[in-house]
Amino acid sequence: MPCEPTPRGFTQFVVKLHSRCNLACPDCYVYELRDSGWSAQPRVMPPAVMERTVQRIAEHVRRHRPPVARVMLHGGEPLLAGPRRIGRFAEALRAAFGGLDTALDVVVQTNGALLNRTYLDVFRTWGVRVGVSLEGTREAHDRRRRHHSGRGSHADVVRSLALLRDPEYRPLYGGLLCTVSLDADPVATYEALVAEEPPVLDLLMPHGTWQFPPPGLPAEPGALPYARWLAAAFDRWYDAPEREVPVRLFDSLVDLHLGGAATSEVWGALGSDVVVVQPDGSIEQNDILKAVHEGAAHTGYHIDAHGFDEAGTHPGFAAERAGITGLCAQCRACPVVDICGGGLRTHRYRRENGFDNPSCYCADLRALIEHVRDRVSGSLRALAKDCHKAVTGGAILPIMGRSADVEPLH
Numbered sequence: 001m002p003c004e005p006t007p008r009g010f011t012q013f014v015v016k017l018h019s020r021c022n023l024a025c026p027d028c029y030v031y032e033l034r035d036s037g038w039s040a041q042p043r044v045m046p047p048a049v050m051e052r053t054v055q056r057i058a059e060h061v062r063r064h065r066p067p068v069a070r071v072m073l074h075g076g077e078p079l080l081a082g083p084r085r086i087g088r089f090a091e092a093l094r095a096a097f098g099g100l101d102t103a104l105d106v107v108v109q110t111n112g113a114l115l116n117r118t119y120l121d122v123f124r125t126w127g128v129r130v131g132v133s134l135e136g137t138r139e140a141h142d143r144r145r146r147h148h149s150g151r152g153s154h155a156d157v158v159r160s161l162a163l164l165r166d167p168e169y170r171p172l173y174g175g176l177l178c179t180v181s182l183d184a185d186p187v188a189t190y191e192a193l194v195a196e197e198p199p200v201l202d203l204l205m206p207h208g209t210w211q212f213p214p215p216g217l218p219a220e221p222g223a224l225p226y227a228r229w230l231a232a233a234f235d236r237w238y239d240a241p242e243r244e245v246p247v248r249l250f251d252s253l254v255d256l257h258l259g260g261a262a263t264s265e266v267w268g269a270l271g272s273d274v275v276v277v278q279p280d281g282s283i284e285q286n287d288i289l290k291a292v293h294e295g296a297a298h299t300g301y302h303i304d305a306h307g308f309d310e311a312g313t314h315p316g317f318a319a320e321r322a323g324i325t326g327l328c329a330q331c332r333a334c335p336v337v338d339i340c341g342g343g344l345r346t347h348r349y350r351r352e353n354g355f356d357n358p359s360c361y362c363a364d365l366r367a368l369i370e371h372v373r374d375r376v377s378g379s380l381r382a383l384a385k386d387c388h389k390a391v392t393g394g395a396i397l398p399i400m401g402r403s404a405d406v407e408p409l410h
């Protein structure tokens with residue numbers, strides 16, 4: 001294998017401390033889609049692999065010196081690794097980063113059902129933030145996020161979120177993650193999420209490909225189920241008299257329309273900056289490739305023998321970071337490609353030609369991008385009008401449109 005350094009180092013390290021889950025969500029991309037690799041993994045990451053992973057992360061960061069490195073503890077359900085094991089891992093990371101210029105951000109992404117004060121006390125000691133998955137309302141959450149017995153997990157998760165709102169633990173509250181469910185009302189979903197007072201929230205579209213499309217796709221031309229759902233949530237968020245919460249998916253889209261940089265891997269053409277370490281120490285590409293086909297995330301590299309620079313030479317990482325030139329002809333010619341970036345790489349997959357396609361969400365992405373563009377430019381026109389009035393005492397320039405001349409998508 002060639003061993004050229006990666007053009008840019010990784011800054012996001014997903015570490016899978018545990019390979020199993022206490023919940024059984026019917027559309028989980030780890031267990032229920034196209035990859036069964038989890039079943040060959042040890043249940044828990046052995047101590048020697050944890051130690052080697054810490055060394056590899058520190059050596060990579062020392063070499064590339066990014067301002068911030070994020071280590072995300074995932075599973076399965078990472079809390080199944082237990083508070084002591086997670087604490088030891090975070091402690092070792094903190095020690096390895098001592099003396100480095102890079103800030104270390106450790107986040108555990110949990111389904112929230114097992115969280116309690118024992119975990120939170122450990123997290124507070126070692127500076128581990130907590131991101132929780134919540135599907136919005138109780139009905140929507142319990143429809144999808146169920147224990148193996150079939151019992152919904154909403155009651156457990158809201159108990160955990162009450163702890164995270166407690167001033168004692170509030171600094172650890174990393175945010176909420178919600179997967180769009182077309183069965184759920186978008187405004188009710190957004191409001192249920194806001195009610196949990198997260199510092200930030202993010203909305204994800206379910207993972208799928210052209211071959212195995214996400215729920216509700218393919219849709220009739222013009223149906224645009226995901227664009228309509230997200231536009232309704234966006235409008236509720238955007239039209240609130242005061243900003244209630246940052247929503248990563250929406251903030252990033254607004255920023256891009258205003259000429260800023262993408263802060264969500266869903267938008268823009270930067271691609272994912274994620275590398276994954278499995279419980280057995282194998283190094284993999286972004287986990288969501290598990291929705292593509294068996295072994296799609298594999299690299300053949302292992303932390304015992306390879307550093308992240310060497311793993312980063314795998315063609316899959318290069319394809320992820322290829323930018324607009326790496327997209328299919330239809331995307332390269334698309335008027336919104338700078339903002340859309342062709343969607344997530346996983347969503348472009350088709351058995352016949354691999355990733356050389358637009359996203360299976362193409363029509364929805366484009367409609368949502370245009371909806372947000374129209375809302376943002378409507379606001380800018382209204383702002384310009386107000387400024388003009390303030391300056392001129394009320395005479396309106398003829399070129400200015402009305403602020404409310406946007407055709408709603410829903």
Ligand code: SF4
Binds near residue numbers: 028030031075111145
């Ligand atoms: S909680 Fe997460 S990892 Fe567990 S089954 Fe559900 S989606 Fe999968």
Ligand code: SF4
Binds near residue numbers: 330331337341359366
């Ligand atoms: S809207 Fe469709 S064609 Fe345009 S960049 Fe996105 S996926 Fe590609």
